[in-house]
Amino acid sequence: MLLQNEVVFVYSFILLVGSKGLETRAFSAVNVEIQNYKLMAPNPKFAKAYKAMRALGYPQHIVKPVLKSLLDVYNQNWQHIEDQNYTVLVDAILESEECKEREQQKFHLVDEPEEDEPPLKKSRLRSQAVQALSSPGDSSPSFKGTMDKPVHHVEYVIPESNGKEKMIESVHVHLFDNETEAKVLSPVPHYRREVKTTTPNSSSGSKPKKKIHVSAHDKTNESDLLSPGTQLNENCDTYTSCSIVPRMVDETGKKELLPDDLSELEVPLSVVLPGDSSNAKVHISTSLEVIDLDMEDTNNVELLTQGDSSNAKEPFSTSLELIDLDMEDPSAFSLCYEDESSSGKDSLPQGNRLEYECSVATKEENKSSTSSQIDIASSSSGEVKLSIIYESSLPSNFCIPSLDALFRRMEEKLHKSYRINQSGFSVMNLMKDICEGFLAVGTNTTLDDGVSSADAHANPVAPRILDTQDVLNRNVSHQVGFCVAPNISLGSVEFQSLNEAPPKIPKFQSLNCFNLSRCKIDLTMQGSFSERNKNSLALGDQKSSTSTSMVIVQTQHFSNDMLSSAYYIDDITRGEENLEISLINEINNEHQPIFKYIPRNITYQSAYVKFLLARISDENCCSNCFGDCLSSKIPCACAGETGGEFAYMPGGIVKEKFLEDCMLMNRSPQQKNLFYCQECPLERSKDKNLSGKCKGHLVRKFIKECWYKCGCIKDCGNRVVQRGITCKLQVFMTPEGKGWGLRTLEDLPKGAFICEYVGEIVTNMELFDRNSQHTGKKHTYPVLLDADWCTEGVLKDEEALCLDATFYGNVARFVNHRCDDANLVEIPVEVETPDHHYYHLAFFTTRKVDAFEELTWDYGIDFSDHTHPVKAFKCGCGSQFCRDKKSLKSVRSRG
Numbered sequence: 001m002l003l004q005n006e007v008v009f010v011y012s013f014i015l016l017v018g019s020k021g022l023e024t025r026a027f028s029a030v031n032v033e034i035q036n037y038k039l040m041a042p043n044p045k046f047a048k049a050y051k052a053m054r055a056l057g058y059p060q061h062i063v064k065p066v067l068k069s070l071l072d073v074y075n076q077n078w079q080h081i082e083d084q085n086y087t088v089l090v091d092a093i094l095e096s097e098e099c100k101e102r103e104q105q106k107f108h109l110v111d112e113p114e115e116d117e118p119p120l121k122k123s124r125l126r127s128q129a130v131q132a133l134s135s136p137g138d139s140s141p142s143f144k145g146t147m148d149k150p151v152h153h154v155e156y157v158i159p160e161s162n163g164k165e166k167m168i169e170s171v172h173v174h175l176f177d178n179e180t181e182a183k184v185l186s187p188v189p190h191y192r193r194e195v196k197t198t199t200p201n202s203s204s205g206s207k208p209k210k211k212i213h214v215s216a217h218d219k220t221n222e223s224d225l226l227s228p229g230t231q232l233n234e235n236c237d238t239y240t241s242c243s244i245v246p247r248m249v250d251e252t253g254k255k256e257l258l259p260d261d262l263s264e265l266e267v268p269l270s271v272v273l274p275g276d277s278s279n280a281k282v283h284i285s286t287s288l289e290v291i292d293l294d295m296e297d298t299n300n301v302e303l304l305t306q307g308d309s310s311n312a313k314e315p316f317s318t319s320l321e322l323i324d325l326d327m328e329d330p331s332a333f334s335l336c337y338e339d340e341s342s343s344g345k346d347s348l349p350q351g352n353r354l355e356y357e358c359s360v361a362t363k364e365e366n367k368s369s370t371s372s373q374i375d376i377a378s379s380s381s382g383e384v385k386l387s388i389i390y391e392s393s394l395p396s397n398f399c400i401p402s403l404d405a406l407f408r409r410m411e412e413k414l415h416k417s418y419r420i421n422q423s424g425f426s427v428m429n430l431m432k433d434i435c436e437g438f439l440a441v442g443t444n445t446t447l448d449d450g451v452s453s454a455d456a457h458a459n460p461v462a463p464r465i466l467d468t469q470d471v472l473n474r475n476v477s478h479q480v481g482f483c484v485a486p487n488i489s490l491g492s493v494e495f496q497s498l499n500e501a502p503p504k505i506p507k508f509q510s511l512n513c514f515n516l517s518r519c520k521i522d523l524t525m526q527g528s529f530s531e532r533n534k535n536s537l538a539l540g541d542q543k544s545s546t547s548t549s550m551v552i553v554q555t556q557h558f559s560n561d562m563l564s565s566a567y568y569i570d571d572i573t574r575g576e577e578n579l580e581i582s583l584i585n586e587i588n589n590e591h592q593p594i595f596k597y598i599p600r601n602i603t604y605q606s607a608y609v610k611f612l613l614a615r616i617s618d619e620n621c622c623s624n625c626f627g628d629c630l631s632s633k634i635p636c637a638c639a640g641e642t643g644g645e646f647a648y649m650p651g652g653i654v655k656e657k658f659l660e661d662c663m664l665m666n667r668s669p670q671q672k673n674l675f676y677c678q679e680c681p682l683e684r685s686k687d688k689n690l691s692g693k694c695k696g697h698l699v700r701k702f703i704k705e706c707w708y709k710c711g712c713i714k715d716c717g718n719r720v721v722q723r724g725i726t727c728k729l730q731v732f733m734t735p736e737g738k739g740w741g742l743r744t745l746e747d748l749p750k751g752a753f754i755c756e757y758v759g760e761i762v763t764n765m766e767l768f769d770r771n772s773q774h775t776g777k778k779h780t781y782p783v784l785l786d787a788d789w790c791t792e793g794v795l796k797d798e799e800a801l802c803l804d805a806t807f808y809g810n811v812a813r814f815v816n817h818r819c820d821d822a823n824l825v826e827i828p829v830e831v832e833t834p835d836h837h838y839y840h841l842a843f844f845t846t847r848k849v850d851a852f853e854e855l856t857w858d859y860g861i862d863f864s865d866h867t868h869p870v871k872a873f874k875c876g877c878g879s880q881f882c883r884d885k886k887s888l889k890s891v892r893s894r895g
């Protein structure tokens with residue numbers, strides 16, 4: 001099992017006070033915002049291309065040069081490069097990698113990958129080898145090393161009058177080591193840096209700016225200029241601290257540069273403020289901090305330095321730039337400080353640059369021996385964030401609790417253990433008090449200037465946790481309270497305030513799976529504060545808006561090894577579906593199977609599928625309807641197919657009775673309602689001349705949905721399948737050896753629509769030919785559209801259809817089989833044509849399904865039928881009703 005038996009809880013609480021001055025002081029008295037620096041906005045096409053290539057295992061530094069050459073070749077025309085999902089780029093990378101590999105093989109330095117490795121893996125191996133080779137003595141801090149003693153290689157070079165450079169020192173500096181040892185090793189001051197993030201002000205509406213602060217701590221002076229606490233947000237919680245080693249380079253960006261006489265400069269090195277430079281030294285130990293270092297998006301990055309305000313007369317006007325930010329390796333990057341304006345003895349030589357080489361440690365590496373930690377941070381947007389990180393063993397049966405259960409438990413505990421029995425006491429209020437207290441202490445004020453602490457709670461946010469089911473149905477009108485969002489993205493459950501927001505599908509957190517290394521609970525509180533007294537921390541008057549949001553993120557705990565081996569793709573649909581469907585493999589090296597994602601069925605060649613309005617009679621549509629058919633008292637003609645009653649309830653849930661009937665018809669063999677063709681197209685496809693005896697086909701119940709010829713609205717409740725996937729799904733590698741599988745990332749009620757089985761519409765004959773041509777090749781399990789073969793006598797070949805998702809398909813191609821008690825059932829759905837040769841095959845849940853459960857359906861395989869066009873696999877469904885006797889035997893003999 002990949003889960004490590006450990007969990008870290010982060011409780012964080014943000015109080016937005018909406019008062020800039022207050023917040024600045026709350027952060028740290030010595031902090032001075034020195035400047036905002038925005039990086040040039042990179043071309044988003046690059047980012048997109050890097051992302052696509054990263055999904056294939058190619059890091060940016062490999063892609064970048066290839067992409068640049070391609071752009072040169074194509075005259076900066078992206079279209080050729082973007083075409084067919086960057087095929088040209090992939091080819092070019094492969095070629096370039098092969099070239100490099102050939103070069104390296106000359107020196108016998110690379111282990112040859114196995115010949116039968118898949119190309120992607122092969123090239124990944126290659127690229128790893130290339131990386132390893134290209135930086136044998138790399139001085140950049142290693143991500144893998146422990147944080148106790150990361151070793152940095154620092155060189156000091158002096159430029160000489162002849163233009164050459166002279167190396168004056170080459171040392172290894174042990175960072176984070178004890179001071180004495182570091183001093184012995186190098187006279188160079190060393191710095192500890194904390195990477196911090198704050199949650200951007202979400203109330204502003206505009207895209208929040210990403211900020212980068214760097215906190216430096218001069219250990220030699222023992223002066224701690226760090227702001228109180230560290231708070232990490234989900235974008236960046238891998239990075240908690242890093243080290244920087246200063247070095248100077250000349251304007252060409254070449255090697256380090258130090259003036260001959262080191263003593264002329266302050267040690268640590270100094271930088272100079274503009275204007276009156278005589279008295280304007282600020283040590284490099286100036287506090288810098290990194291906020292919201294979003295490696296995915298260097299757009300809108302702001303660098304802020306925070307200096308000793310006693311020395312700083314005014315903010316730096318010199319530029320700071322983030323250089324060498326290697327997206328693939330956030331463990332090492334550089335910050336460059338360029339002094340443009342200064343002159344004078346103590347300044348950097350004109351035009352020179354001071355570079356900070358930074359390394360970032362992961363939380364993992366930097367774990368202290370203590371089991372919990374409290375961090376407090378505030379931001380320029382007026383938030384106070386309180387984080388309590390608690391590390392403990394994770395029981396194997398741990399699953400994410402609901403927020404109200406957590407609150408109940410906490411309140412019980414506080415009542416029992418601390419005898420807090422005050423009415424009105426709640427965990428929420430406690431958290432709020434802590435944040436207010438933090439601000440109060442930080443601003444040297446008390447709560448007593450006209451506003452009592454009781455007043456502070458006069459307008460409390462009263463959480464009302466809605467039933468998950470309510471939200472699932474998405475039909476409840478939300479007034480006030482929390483919404484327990486059913487949409488879980490990569491392990492997160494989001495609780496959102498719906499105080500003011502209209503009920504809508506809440507925004508998912510876009511967490512990168514690889515950052516999900518801890519269990520985190522964020523309590524975010526926002527409030528407008530009374531302007532009566534800037535120092536007052538009470539919640540504002542009645543008019544002020546308050547909103548509360550909570551986020552629970554359950555994350556799997558990956559070790560570094562696992563992180564590097566996990567394979568993850570954001571969206572296998574490439575934007576074809578309403579929402580992204582990710583794919584993750586934490587089990588083996590298998591990459592995403594090659595197929596083309598299509599959201600709707602498509603005819604391969606001979607299948608007769610014609611949608612003709614003329615074929616839709618009045619009984620087959622509801623042209624006189626308007627509005628939502630489900631809300632009409634008398635069911636319309638479209639309910640005729642289902643006995644004059646709609647199969648759906650509002651919210652797209654299939655009615656219990658209808659669902660149970662469908663399940664029963666599919667399930668137990670005794671109750672199976674089979675019909676037999678006069679001349680079975682399936683048997684005929686096996687042998688065109690000798691038509692074998694029909695083995696029977698299931699009689700199924702159809703759902704008929706309203707469609708274009710109907711008069712109802714697009715949002716009519718009798719249009720479900722045609723609207724596509726609406727629940728959060730993920731393709732994952734199953735640990736039981738069934739290959740890829742599909743799971744839900746959110747709790748689902750019984751009868752919910754999941755997806756339809758989409759593939760190429762092929763005739764039985766075409767399918768048979770395909771299978772015989774591609775023997776031994778891995779095929780997805782095709783489905784027969786045979787639900788109505790009984791009604792029309794002898795079917796022509798082009799009318800006897802199946803869906804094959806092997807080459808073109810949707811997410812349903814990943815749904816594995818489970819004998820009898822699967823949690824999905826397939827129901828034929830008529831949308832475009834009353835002609836049942838062709839219909840949609842839609843999957844609905846047979847019961848309530850929990851988040852992260854694998855979704856399965858019963859393929860209806862007869863494991864003893866060896867003549868079936870698709871060879872049955874050895875079933876590993878694990879069901880107690882498993883019909884595969886061979887598989888059962890092997891399980892028993894193993895047992």
Ligand SMILES: C[S@@+](CC[C@H](N)C(=O)[O-])C[C@H]1O[C@@H](n2cnc3c(N)ncnc32)[C@H](O)[C@@H]1O
Binds near residue numbers: 779816817
């Ligand atoms: C429709 S695909 C499902 C996705 C597939 N697991 C994959 O990796 O692409 C059907 C194939 O999955 C595998 N499979 C599905 N259910 C299985 C089960 N219960 N036991 C073993 N293999 C299964 C079989 O190889 C089958 O041919």
